[in-house]
Amino acid sequence: MNFNTSANDVISVSSLNRMARDLLESGLPPMWIGGEISNLTLAASGHAYFSLKDGGAQIRCVMFRHKLSLLPFRLAEGMQVELKGLVTLYEARGDFQINVDTMRSAGLGRLYEAFEKLKVKLNAEGLFEQARKRALPAHPRAIGIVTSPAAAALRDVVTTLARRMPSIPVILYPAQVQGESAARQIAAAIQQASARQEVDVLIVCRGGGSIEDLWSFNEEIVARALAACTIPTVSGVGHETDFTICDFVADRRAPTPTAAAELVSPSQEQLRLQLEQGKRGLERALSRLLTDKSQRLDYLARRLAHPGDKLRRQAQALGQAGDRLQRGLDTLFSRRRWALQLASSRMQRHQPQLAQQQQQLARLAERMQRGISQTLHRQQQLLQRHHATLEAMNPEAVLSRGYAIVQKRDGQAVKSPQELLNQERVLLRLAEGITEAIIDHPQGAQPELPF
Incomplete structure (x- = not known):
């Protein structure tokens, strides 16, 4: 770094501090330094600011939060420590300080x-x-x-x-x-x-x-x-x-x-408490079970009757069920017979008349054949008329009767003498080929072609 300046060169304070910081950081490697912590301040940001001193001097130090959180002990005023950091300069205030990377209690470095x-x-x-x-x-x-x-x-x-x-x-x-x-x-x-x-x-x-x-x-x-x-x-x-x-x-x-x-x-106290809670829960469960079983027993006792009475009731119920079954079967058979008769009647009404249907089909086929023949005859007649019309309108047919079509060199048909110049070459399309002709107007009728 070149610091040669002339008598007229003036630098700012910021530039001076920056040059001093660069000199310190490049000239002094990180090193271990021992001393006593004083003027300790733990900022709200989590950073620690303090001075490291011995009997003859002191230096400002800063240890940032992410480095401070890794220490296995808390910083305290008067603590003897050994720290390692980078010697630098805080440009904003021009403070000579150490940015601390790590720290240990003095004398315990080897143990740590x-x-x-x-x-x-x-x-x-x-x-x-x-x-x-x-x-x-x-x-x-x-x-x-x-x-x-x-x-x-x-x-x-x-x-x-x-x-x-x-x-x-x-x-x-x-x-x-x-x-x-x-x-x-x-x-x-x-x-x-x-x-x-x-x-x-x-x-x-x-x-x-x-x-x-x-x-x-x-x-x-x-x-x-x-x-x-x-x-x-x-x-x-x-x-x-x-x-x-x-x-x-x-x-x-x-x-x-x-x-x-x-x-x-x-904990025996906790176990006793759990045991007591379990005991109370078990007593409540047993009480509920006994109550439920007692009510169930009373209900069953009310339902208990003499076997003969039960058999008579069951026989009466069986007879009533047999009557209901018989009535149900009679009703079912009646409905099925009525449905069968209705289906038979409907089938008879809808039975197809095959002979009548075949005669009708033959008549329809004959009518269709006649219709097709008549339509085909009409279409043939129409086709012949169209063919005759096309033949009458065919230019080739006109040419075969001795007529010719006059065309310009670009193939455009000439409809009036006024479209042609004197001495202009034209094409004559005849029935059996094409030839050329030169237009010869009466004197003065049309201007001549320029030569």
Whole structure:
């Protein structure tokens, strides 16, 4: 970029700021910068505006909404962070600033990078697929817990299970939940529960803490153990805002250990309520059934009569039916006889007279023959008259009597001497051919053709 200017060249402020922005963006690549957040403003648009400072300087920063929504934590005043972005200049105000692409808590960069790397790897292998998630049993016979015996989360889970359904036995598979060997112990406890098959559902839990405190649940060995477990699993690690690799691999994620206990156990109060509702519904159904059956029994009892009375009524009904049948048959036969007589009378009236019809047909054929002969004779006579007329009007017939037709060179027939010029050549059409002639008018009758 050429910035050479003469003494008389003048540029605008906008041009200057644009040149400075281009220099910053082309000269400084995106880089990681550490510092403390101050003057934080979360705008209604969803963008975040703040300053990043250290002991000796500060710089304005902006993080736009679509980038801010991807952060696993909330920005707060005074937070120590490491951010990566593009150094630029906001032209409208001439502010030197950083457009932030991503951010992490200071000192936790490597942990976040390891978390994201393992998350991408396991997701690519299909360990997070919804299709492999199993449904939790509605009424488990026993519930297993993988956590530390000294953990507060264990007390929360056991208290919740005892309140909701104290009849369900709880089996603890102890393991450290923090420290160097915690991940191996958690994985071993999950494998032990899967091998023993003592429980119908398994809770893996611990209370809240920092990312370092929860890191055992982000280890690959724990994720592999959860994926291989033959028992439906629930992850209840940390608080609602905490996410671990276990949350993605387990069949269900609970925001807290207490919520995990509520997910795996039915509520006895709710079951009692459902049972009571079912009992009342069953009592109402039985009451209605008994009432209906009692009314039906009374109705049948009223209809019950002595067999002899029933037989006499049936015999009387049978006799009445026989009388009705006989009357019906008599009426039917009478109607059929009358219809038959009527049809016979109509057939006799409409019986064809074949001899008479044949005589009439012969007379019609004779009349048609005479008509055809007369019509043909008249048409022949008419044709002869037309033929004679055509012969009389035929020009060829006139020519055969010695006449000629005078025509001009273009074939037009001449009707008057006035149409011809002196010495004009004409055609004479005779009966047996065509010849030419030259017109010779009397002296001065017609002008001569120019030569």
